[in-house]
Amino acid sequence: MATVPLLTDAEVSAEALAVFADIRATRGTDHINNFWRALAHDPATLAATWARLKAVMAPGALDPLVKEMLYIAVSTANGCAYCIHSHTAAARAKGMSAAQHGELLAAIGMAMQTNGLVSALQVPIDAAFDAGAPENIS
Numbered sequence: 001m002a003t004v005p006l007l008t009d010a011e012v013s014a015e016a017l018a019v020f021a022d023i024r025a026t027r028g029t030d031h032i033n034n035f036w037r038a039l040a041h042d043p044a045t046l047a048a049t050w051a052r053l054k055a056v057m058a059p060g061a062l063d064p065l066v067k068e069m070l071y072i073a074v075s076t077a078n079g080c081a082y083c084i085h086s087h088t089a090a091a092r093a094k095g096m097s098a099a100q101h102g103e104l105l106a107a108i109g110m111a112m113q114t115n116g117l118v119s120a121l122q123v124p125i126d127a128a129f130d131a132g133a134p135e136n137i138s
Contacts, residue, residue, distance in 0.1 A: 006037040015043035019050050026054060033086060065094040073108050 009017060009032075020032050020040075039046040057067050068091035075083035088101070096104075130136055 002034070002038055004038055004041050006034050007040045008037075012037075012040045013043050016040040016046055019043070019047050022054075023050060035082065035086070065091060065096060068094055069096065069100070069104050072104060073111075076108050077112065 005011075007016070009020065012020065020036065023032060023036060024030055036046065036050070039049060057064065057071075062070075068087050071087040072084060072091060075087060088096075091101070127133060128136070
């Protein structure tokens with residue numbers, strides 16, 4: 001259950017309605033996700049979050065499908081069920097196959113396992129892997 005009511009188009013401010021219009025236009029759909037409807041209580045946060053998400057998830061050096069898959073991985077690590085579901089749906093819409101989803105889940109699981117082991121063992125970083133070392137910065 002949400003901690004705030006999910007606002008309908010009739011209940012949101014003009015500022016929030018303008019963001020909703022941009023979401024609809026950008027995504028080519030009439031559907032506004034519950035996340036945006038909850039954020040609409042604070043139109044400034046809604047607008048800032050949408051603007052940043054739209055910029056980050058736009059095509060760039062990383063393919064949009066790759067970005068959705070990264071979002072799934074981070075959402076899994078953060079335990080965000082809403083984001084796991086919404087970005088899995090988005091990844092599927094962008095062409096993620098069942099095989100790709102399976103490999104993604106295997107990679108997420110492996111990373112979580114090895115991250116846990118390295119953290120528990122407090123393994124020091126190899127000099128060759130130290131991304132902050134001057135000799136490793138390109």
